[in-house]
């Protein structure tokens with residue numbers, strides 16, 4: 001069983017791969033599949049700003065493209081220059097993209113500079129989400 005601390009550690013390692021020369025804000029994410037596999041991602045910016053992608057969607061894309069569609073939780077960390085500051089909450093697009101694949105009780109884990117780990121459920125971060 002993968003504990004939140006381990007998932008956070010994976011997210012912190014993934015943050016080191018971040019390519020963020022424009023915002024200087026580095027983000028790492030670690031997505032836990034139902035079978036225990038962890039997929040990580042980092043933000044990848046681009047000179048054409050909207051072409052950049054968030055860490056969470058990189059992790060999700062890697063998992064989906066490798067045949068995984070069932071997930072339990074995700075850990076997200078970030079900060080300026082890769083120094084974790086406040087909790088790094090996911091943007092609205094990432095919440096919606098994750099909502100496509102997860103249940104209401106899917107968990108998000110965050111860590112701040114004081115090393116405090118907190119969690120929220122999908123239904124808390126994106127209530128009443130859109131679906132067909």
Ligand code: THU
Pocket residue numbers: 020023025026027042043044045052053054055056089090091094
């Ligand atoms: N970013 C993420 O990677 N995930 C989020 O949920 C919020 C923002 C990235 C995008 C951009 O590279 C940088 O953080 C600053 O917005």
